[in-house]
Amino acid sequence: MTFEETTGSVLTPEAQVALDRATGSAHRHHDLLSSRAFHIKQSAVRDVFDISIQPGLVSLAGGSPYLQELPLDELADATASIIRNQGLAALQYGPGQGLAELRELACDVMAAEGILDADPADIVITTGSQSGQDVAAKVFCNPGDVVLCEDPTYVGALNTFESYEVDIQPVSMDSEGLIPEALRERISALRAAGKTIKMLYTIPSFNNPSGITLSSARRDEIVQICRENNILILEDNPYGLLRFDGEPLAPLRASHPEDVLYLGSFSKIFAPGMRLGWALVPRHLFRRFYLACEAVVLCPSPLTQMITAAYLRDFDWMSRIRDSRRLYAGRCAAMLAALQDEMPDGVSWTVPDGGFFVWVTLPEGIDTYPLLAEAIEAGTVFIPGTAFTPGDEPSSRLRLAFSAVSEEDIAEGVRRLAPVIRRALAAAGAS
Amino acid sequence: MTFEETTGSVLTPEAQVALDRATGSAHRHHDLLSSRAFHIKQSAVRDVFDISIQPGLVSLAGGSPYLQELPLDELADATASIIRNQGLAALQYGPGQGLAELRELACDVMAAEGILDADPADIVITTGSQSGQDVAAKVFCNPGDVVLCEDPTYVGALNTFESYEVDIQPVSMDSEGLIPEALRERISALRAAGKTIKMLYTIPSFNNPSGITLSSARRDEIVQICRENNILILEDNPYGLLRFDGEPLAPLRASHPEDVLYLGSFSKIFAPGMRLGWALVPRHLFRRFYLACEAVVLCPSPLTQMITAAYLRDFDWMSRIRDSRRLYAGRCAAMLAALQDEMPDGVSWTVPDGGFFVWVTLPEGIDTYPLLAEAIEAGTVFIPGTAFTPGDEPSSRLRLAFSAVSEEDIAEGVRRLAPVIRRALAAAGAS
Structure with a gap:
């Protein structure tokens, strides 16, 4: 191409x-x-x-x-051992929610990020966090519904939302991330125009593409604004642990379990080739989200889940x-x-x-x-x-x-x- | 559960x-x-x-x-060798269309089924054929559009189509599969009722759940009916090679490359745990389908694609x-x-x-x-x-x-x- x-x-x-028509690609x-x-x-x-x-x-x-820097030889051995000893499970269909062990390990990852109360029962393993975005749009958005996002935001999420005919409305950032006043004004203007706002899609830490991080001081306020306006927060946090200095900032989800549908990814802390991420879903939304995940892929790959679980369990991934x-x-x-x-x-x-x-x-x-x-x-x-x-x-x-x-x-x-x-x-x- | x-x-x-309301699961x-x-x-x-x-x-x-009967030890060795020697490609993001080698090998599989003219350029590797069904519904179906299917048909496809608010219309089968006259009548009745019919979803060989196979004699006629009515055929053929005796029946796609969007699966000829299938897409529909696949998962797993390619290349999979x-x-x-x-x-x-x-x-x-x-x-x-x-x-x-x-x-x-x-x-x- x-x-x-x-x-x-x-x-x-x-x-x-x-x-399409002009180039002859209009067809029957x-x-x-x-x-x-x-x-x-x-x-x-x-x-x-x-x-x-x-x-x-x-x-x-x-x-x-x-x-x-991945230890390829050791990963090769670990994977071979999974196929040799648990091959019939690794190569067969698995549970639609994902393997229990990997969901538990995802809780450890989230604990390192500052989410201390995650329950493996509230997690669905997804085919990358891209699939989590796709399913969130499917479950929440009718054509014409508004999803608010940062200006600028992740191109893959934009493409996914556009495939559901969502009205994507970017909200201004400054060097401390989303501007609360700009968010409030945008919500008011959209409501006044009769729009239905469903979600705020946000990458609060090291936003893709801008690198900007939502400051601690603003995090509660952003959640508060969304709660007051009954807007679900879709928090995408693939880079959360990759802060250059100091501790990671606690995700929005950390103190607000009922306001935030949290998307994690194993791509940046392990390897994108696994195509695995996870969604930590508020309990009252779990069943809807889980069923929609299942309708998309039946189940995530047990093999790549078992490899990822082995990596998080047996390797010094934090180091x-x-x-x-x-x-x-x-x-x-x-x-x-x-x-x-x-x-x-x-x-x-x-x-x-x-x-x-x-x-x-x-x-x-x-x-x-x-x-x-x-x-x-x-x-x-x-x-x-x-x-x-x-x-x-x-x-x-x-x-x-x-x-x-x-x-x-x-x-x-x-x-x-x-x-x-x-x-x-x-x-x-x-x- | x-x-x-x-x-x-x-x-x-x-x-x-x-x-939901009665059980208190109605929520804000x-x-x-x-x-x-x-x-x-x-x-x-x-x-x-x-x-x-x-x-x-x-x-x-x-x-x-x-x-x-899978040769687990040899598969373990082959996989270890992929991670050891090509790990940086296997574990990284890959092309959205899927790896060229696996697309070529999918053409070999289709050749064994009777599709002799498949071009790897027209193939997208999908996250199982379930994902192919999901993307087809996304690309072709507005809410209320009709998808025709066999009565009975695969429950996973029904769930997927229903998630797009498709009007699913089952068409009667007898022991030779879909009844052409019933298909014609249903199309006429739906058209008369002002319905928009987009696709016929069919599992012509060893239908799930009935086990019924569309007879050779009827195959061209079914395609002809759909062509006359400008209905795209979504042919799902996961079991095609698993005919107990004799040669596989040629899929509908074999003689009708422009009428049929063909879904294949590596789950039944290799292993479901790879979560890999493929779509062979009529060229005039390819770009739309491919972009929608990308919006759902970015790319299929390079690792499981490389393992599947190794299996089809280096093992006697036909035996x-x-x-x-x-x-x-x-x-x-x-x-x-x-x-x-x-x-x-x-x-x-x-x-x-x-x-x-x-x-x-x-x-x-x-x-x-x-x-x-x-x-x-x-x-x-x-x-x-x-x-x-x-x-x-x-x-x-x-x-x-x-x-x-x-x-x-x-x-x-x-x-x-x-x-x-x-x-x-x-x-x-x-x-």
Whole structure:
């Protein structure tokens, strides 16, 4: 798939239909498509995922975790032993809720994050936290219902919500995360317009793509606002343990078990290839959520669940988390230093306390989307800001990921990106 | 979860809401649920899956494949070698479409089934064929749209379609499968009533639960009827290679690449624990389907894909299929013989040519659902017929699975079931 073929992501559904017709892809089954089918977009991240495989390219695009420190030989032995000794269970269908042992271990992970009262009975193991987002949208959202989210937010969640024809409404952040007053105002305005608001989707710690963390001081207030307005909070916390220094901030779920449907992921603390995450569901919503999970995949893979359980049970995973935090902190510092060295005046960026991403802001009026092709030409790649908000408005932002690239390559990638940005600023008369 | 707690499956959505309110499970988030959430039911098969774990019970309920003949030691070694040598790819995110090698191997599997022109570029690897059904419903069905299916059909597909508020319309079968005239009449009647018909969901070979196979003579005609009426065929073929004698019947997809979206599964030819299937998508529908798959799970597990690819590449999987066919044929014969020996007059059953299931019919007016509790009491378990049609009408049918139980246990299970059925017939004055 070439880059040009994947730029459907910036088309409106109507424009896509027009393009389909114009390019002859209007066909006799066209009328069979659901109206939601026209809202399902190519993920810009996935576009670039394909491109990034080009040799020689320094990819600052994909937010893949660094796996090189995984003890592969020991994992190979542990997995072989699972297949040898428990193969008939590992290779067969399993329970729809997920294995009890893994649900218990997920409680240990959450305890390390600050959630101390999680009960394995309230957990469903999901096929990655992406599947948790999909099921949440399915269970809660009718077409046209509002989901509030941070501006910017995770592109995969946007694509999932759009596939349910949700009206996604981004709420402003500052350097301390979601702005409570902005949330209140948005809710009032939407209510006044007769809208039904179902959820707030939030990544409070090390937001993807901005790297911004919701401050402790604001956490209770955000929950309070949602509770007063009967809005369920869908908290996505894949990076929670990856804070560079100090203890992780307690998730919103920690003190508010009935207000928050919490999504965890084994992708960043173990390995994305397992495709496993979990949902900790308020008890009064559990049965609905669980049945919908089952209708989507019957059950998660017992094999990858048993491997993940073995990793969390028999390996010193917390020590690897500590190593990862140091590694990611070093890479983040390398990226911030390179930006400082290379970027022209007029360009600014966030300074994250954890996670995988730095969010770069160019002067207003510069669209970063067309710069992507130039960056690839120059040997690096990023994700344009437009991917991280609903709709197709141009954005003067871009996301840089530091998680999967060495400090040297980070510096080289930023060095290759800088002239592209300098030219854009010059063309815009901004420098 | 007790049996009583899971009988929500027979409630209408309205009755479920009433029950929620009466039992105090009406809560402040109740109004946040989507209308589709009320259509998501507990799978009767999964209910019984939990129950079947009781020691001493002979389960004729679950359609699990027989895995005892898998070469676990060799699979353990192959998997260890994947993690040792390709671990960084196996444990990382992968392409949303699935690995090229596994898509190529899926083409080999389809070639053995009679589909000779499949192109790996038209395949998406799915998280089990359940996920393929989910995505098909997402891409094609608006609430109220009709999906036609066999009467009876797979309970998991019914649950999935119901979660999209699809109007599921079962079409009669006889011993040769779907009746073309019945299909034509149903389409006319639905069209006359102003309904929009999107798909025919069909399991043409060894239908779950009936074991019935659509005859060769009818296959083209069914496709022709759908083509004339612009109805997409969703062909689900998990058991296609498991024909007891002779060559597999060519799937509908074989001669009709543009009419059929074909779902394959690695669960029955390898292992359900991988949670992998595939969709072979008509090219004009590919992009929509692929993007929707990505919105659901980002990507299938590279690890389980690599294990499955290794199994299909390096092991003599066709020879294991031949062994499985003999084994399942023997078990089916044992079940038919036991039914012949034990069942009273007035009870009849299908004689399948392959697959996992026999479908038993009691005299009209006897509801098999209440018999389930008695059967469990007697030490065996089946799936009541009502699970395999939309709605909650009582059914005088039941499904018996012979795939996962030894011939001796099959005989014992039927022997335990017989008095339950005899009592029901006596109570109904039918014998």
